[in-house]
Amino acid sequence: MNQEVSSSDEPQILNSAELQAIIFDFDGTLVDSEPLWNDIYFEIFQEHCNVDVSYDLLWKNTGNVVDTTVENISDAYALGFSSRRILEMTDLINEEADRRILTLPLRPGARELFEWAETRGIAMAICTAATYDQINTYFGELEMIGYFAEVLSTALSKPDERKPHPFPYLQLLSKLDVKPEQTLVFEDSVPGIISSRAAGITTIAIHNPFIEDRVTEAKPMVQLTDFHQVLELLASSQK
DSSP states (O other): TTOOOOOOOSOOOGGGGOEEEEOOOOOOBOOOOOHHHHHHHEEEEEEHHOOOOOOOHHTTEEEEEEHHHHHHHHHTTOOOOHHHHHHHHHHHHHHHHHHHHOOOOOOOHHHHHHHHHTTTEEEEEEEESOOHHHHHHHHHHOOOOOSSSSSEEEEOOOOGGSSSSSSHHHHHHHTTTOOOGGEEEESSHHHHHHHHHTOOOOOEEOOTTHHHHHHHHOOEEESSHHHHHHHHHHHHHHH
């Protein structure tokens, strides 16, 4: 497979014949939305705070929930946001994201992977920092929400129940009634990979060139560019 980036120094064996569940992150994983999110943050902070947020800072916040990123930007630029102001900015950013994310296509091969898993009776779920409204609207428009047995949004969760903590993935394992070794996760960000690996789940990263080095340090099993490569890997690992 071209552009495959191995990034773990630990031996990990993927046997697709034993898979019972696949869990997907959404932003940056199923859709290439991280550049869009960064543009939204930049534009909203420029319009409402007259601040040009560094894109380096925005990439460092990849995988965080919106209110955490807003707070981090406030701290970085000494804006002194109150809790109420963080909530106001979070709402503005989410509203704009709700509109723009609908314009993005699924990553190549994602639909085929859904079909591959469904025909084999493999349960699918989403674990995301995006809101339930964003997920339901996006997949509702595609008439694909039925593929997912569970959707877990951490947008309003307590800090210790969000990625990079293992809690959201442990919660989904319980809801799906599967073991970590029977499960595969797809992520693109450092917090997500840390979270899923801490839950004991084999994790494949969808490659993001802007944060490749940081993702490599988080040690996914491998980094792949799209889900066509994933399907090739699954076919080669079936015993």
